[in-house]
Amino acid sequence: MRILVVEDDADAATAMVRGLTEAGHEAVHAVDGAFGLLEAQKGGYDVYVVDRMMPRLDGIGMVETLRKEGDQTPVLFLSALGEVEDRVTGLKAGADDYLVKPYAFSELIARVEALARRRETGSVATVLKVGDLEMNLISREVHRAGQEIDLQPREFQLLEFLMRHAGQSVTRTMLLEKVWEYHFDPQTNVIDVHISRLRAKIDKGFDRAMLQTVRGAGYRLEA
Amino acid sequence: MKLPSLFRRTPFRLTLLFLALFAAVAAAVLAYVYVASAQEARTRAERSVRGEMEILTGIFRERGFDALNRALIDRTLSNGSYLYILMTPDGQKITGNLSTSPIKNFQGPRQWDTFRFTDVDADGRVVRTQSMGVQVRLSTGEMLFVGEDIGDMERYLARLTQALWGAMALVLVLGVGGGLLVSRNVEKSMARLNTVVSAVQDGDLKARVAVRGSGDELDELGQGLNLMLDRMEASMASIRHAGDAIAHDLRSPLTRMRAKLEVALIDAEAGKIDGVEALEMALGEADDLLKTFNTVLAIARLQAAAGSGRTPDPSRFDAAELAVDMAELYEPASEDKGMEFSAEIERGLIVDANRAFLSQALANLLDNAIKYTPAGGAVVLRARRRSSGDVEFSVTDTGPGVPEEDRERVLQRFVRLDNSRTEPGSGLGLSLVGAVMEAHGGRIQLDEGPGEYGGQGPGLRVALILPAAEA
Numbered sequence: 001m002r003i004l005v006v007e008d009d010a011d012a013a014t015a016m017v018r019g020l021t022e023a024g025h026e027a028v029h030a031v032d033g034a035f036g037l038l039e040a041q042k043g044g045y046d047v048y049v050v051d052r053m054m055p056r057l058d059g060i061g062m063v064e065t066l067r068k069e070g071d072q073t074p075v076l077f078l079s080a081l082g083e084v085e086d087r088v089t090g091l092k093a094g095a096d097d098y099l100v101k102p103y104a105f106s107e108l109i110a111r112v113e114a115l116a117r118r119r120e121t122g123s124v125a126t127v128l129k130v131g132d133l134e135m136n137l138i139s140r141e142v143h144r145a146g147q148e149i150d151l152q153p154r155e156f157q158l159l160e161f162l163m164r165h166a167g168q169s170v171t172r173t174m175l176l177e178k179v180w181e182y183h184f185d186p187q188t189n190v191i192d193v194h195i196s197r198l199r200a201k202i203d204k205g206f207d208r209a210m211l212q213t214v215r216g217a218g219y220r221l222e223a
Numbered sequence: 224m225k226l227p228s229l230f231r232r233t234p235f236r237l238t239l240l241f242l243a244l245f246a247a248v249a250a251a252v253l254a255y256v257y258v259a260s261a262q263e264a265r266t267r268a269e270r271s272v273r274g275e276m277e278i279l280t281g282i283f284r285e286r287g288f289d290a291l292n293r294a295l296i297d298r299t300l301s302n303g304s305y306l307y308i309l310m311t312p313d314g315q316k317i318t319g320n321l322s323t324s325p326i327k328n329f330q331g332p333r334q335w336d337t338f339r340f341t342d343v344d345a346d347g348r349v350v351r352t353q354s355m356g357v358q359v360r361l362s363t364g365e366m367l368f369v370g371e372d373i374g375d376m377e378r379y380l381a382r383l384t385q386a387l388w389g390a391m392a393l394v395l396v397l398g399v400g401g402g403l404l405v406s407r408n409v410e411k412s413m414a415r416l417n418t419v420v421s422a423v424q425d426g427d428l429k430a431r432v433a434v435r436g437s438g439d440e441l442d443e444l445g446q447g448l449n450l451m452l453d454r455m456e457a458s459m460a461s462i463r464h465a466g467d468a469i470a471h472d473l474r475s476p477l478t479r480m481r482a483k484l485e486v487a488l489i490d491a492e493a494g495k496i497d498g499v500e501a502l503e504m505a506l507g508e509a510d511d512l513l514k515t516f517n518t519v520l521a522i523a524r525l526q527a528a529a530g531s532g533r534t535p536d537p538s539r540f541d542a543a544e545l546a547v548d549m550a551e552l553y554e555p556a557s558e559d560k561g562m563e564f565s566a567e568i569e570r571g572l573i574v575d576a577n578r579a580f581l582s583q584a585l586a587n588l589l590d591n592a593i594k595y596t597p598a599g600g601a602v603v604l605r606a607r608r609r610s611s612g613d614v615e616f617s618v619t620d621t622g623p624g625v626p627e628e629d630r631e632r633v634l635q636r637f638v639r640l641d642n643s644r645t646e647p648g649s650g651l652g653l654s655l656v657g658a659v660m661e662a663h664g665g666r667i668q669l670d671e672g673p674g675e676y677g678g679q680g681p682g683l684r685v686a687l688i689l690p691a692a693e694a
């Protein structure tokens with residue numbers, strides 16, 4: 001995956017480029033919004049990771065310009081501003097996801113990969129398939145190896161999200177944000193418990209567990 | 224050219240403007256009075272002259288020329304205010320108090336005229352007074368003139384005019400004087416306000432306007448300014464306080480983290496743990512510190528919002544749905560721990576609130592309840608509308624509860640009761656909930672739970688009371 005990192009903090013940028021490279025991606029760094037815009041206009045990127053506050057052209061201005069030019073490449077905003085209204089302005093400007101600084105690196109990678117994936121699959125599919133697991137989004141039925149699995153509405157949403165990001169790590173924060181739409185940090189393991197219930201339903205009685213725990217990151221659904 | 228500074232002052236300019244306006248109105252009134260009075264005087268004089276003439280022609284018609292002549296002589300001698308002259312057909316005077324008719328080229332049988340009548344007054348001075356009169360030709364050919372001096376009216380009007388001009392001059396003088404006085408006064412008051420404003424500009428937030436208590440608008444402005452400054456000073460103080468609190472609150476976790484890192488370093492050097500483990504520990508500590516920092520910031524922001532009386536980013540939504548969602552989120556975790564979880568939620572609880580903060584508050588209560596209630600216990604989430612219209616959420620558990628004397632204290636930052644120290648936590652959860660309620664104009668209430676329950680208890684009931692949404 002080719003990722004453009006637009007970040008004026010040199011240390012943060014170096015760490016990010018290094019981490020992304022180690023995760024098997026190609027990362028290019030631009031030092032501010034103006035350079036970022038020039039680099040982005042060359043094309044060929046799968047995701048832009050853009051710091052919100054930068055000298056010259058800030059992240060909002062850069063993304064707005066790109067969107068006006070018709071560039072639909074997914075954008076992940078990084079910002080030290082974490083209030084609800086900051087998030088809203090960021091998303092309004094055309095960003096697809098918003099990550100508040102400081103963040104865990106696993107969180108950044110997971111979100112970048114999720115954004116790139118979303119672009120690949122699109123959302124027109126009515127049936128999701130991961131290995132022998134099949135989800136019909138219209139009839140809202142789930143089968144594994146032809147066996148029907150009965151899910152609660154929230155479990156269905158959770159599984160849908162995991163299936164759309166199959167093969168990728170998704171963090172607990174991502175699940176809480178994207179499935180429950182909460183932006184806080186629960187002190188108890190509420191998400192883990194939901195996951196283990198879902199796991200009991202889709203993996204119990206099969207030789208291979210699809211829903212795996214990724215240490216220090218979150219979960220991953222494997223085909 | 225620059226006007227003298229006085230003319231640039233608003234009160235003085237206003238005074239001048241009003242004086243000009245007043246003068247214009249006064250002139251108009253004067254003109255009207257003058258014209259109306261003159262008209263009235265003329266009409267009255269004409270009526271009385273006509274009356275006199277009718278009496279005299281009546282005498283002539285009924286009793287003949289000689290009677291008329293006699294009547295005229297009588298009237299001339301009695302020194303009335305009328306002017307008379309009876310003339311032969313060719314204009315020679317027969318009787319009367321005039322020597323010739325003021326009407327020189329008499330044509331009709333009846334002719335009106337106004338004229339100036341030359342007379343000699345008591346002091347021997349020649350005066351010319353405005354008069355009016357009518358002349359008729361009698362059926363026998365003689366001519367009779369009757370007139371009246373209307374000079375009195377003229378003099379009255381002249382005096383009136385003079386008085387009005389005088390009054391106007393007086394008003395102008397007083398007005399300019401008064402204007403100067405008023406503008407000086409206003410300027411003094413403004414100067415007091417300006418002094419305070421520039422003092423505040425220079426950073427002295429303690430400066431206040433001396434209010435005289437006269438209740439006028441400048442006093443009101445001064446009071447408003449003082450109120451604004453009080454508010455500003457309070458919020459500056461609360462910001463400073465929040466800054467101090469944050470610095471203080473972060474010092475202890477930072478110190479703790481530093482100590483742990485040092486221990487990890489020593490352990491790593493001694494080969495007790497490997498570097499990766501030490502770094503993972505450091506990361507974990509950094510994450511905890513970050514959470515603490517975010518919570519402290521959120522509390523400070525909420526308290527500042529409570530100070531200004533405004534909920535941050537409020538929106539109108541159904542809190543019942545939020546409560547149902549929260550119950551659904553927390554139920555598995557609680558049942559996993561071997562607790563009974565139930566929710567009693569009334570429908571349609573519309574509130575004006577910050578959704579993110581309210582869900583955070585509920586999450587903190589549920590987190591606490593699940594954390595501190597032992598297996599076999601129970602947790603209940605309730606949401607209902609009180610009879611007052613306020614919306615009440617409550618989380619009741621069957622854990623050890625909080626002793627009555629500690630219920631105030633646990634809302635403070637970093638306060639953890641002794642028997643809770645074994646559980647992970649920052650001591651900020653309930654402080655944040657309290658701050659959320661404060662910022663919403665609501666309150667938090669801690670009570671004893673249901674008492675003994677399966678060997679546990681007495682439990683804790685935490686209620687959040689949120690004011691009803693405004694219609």
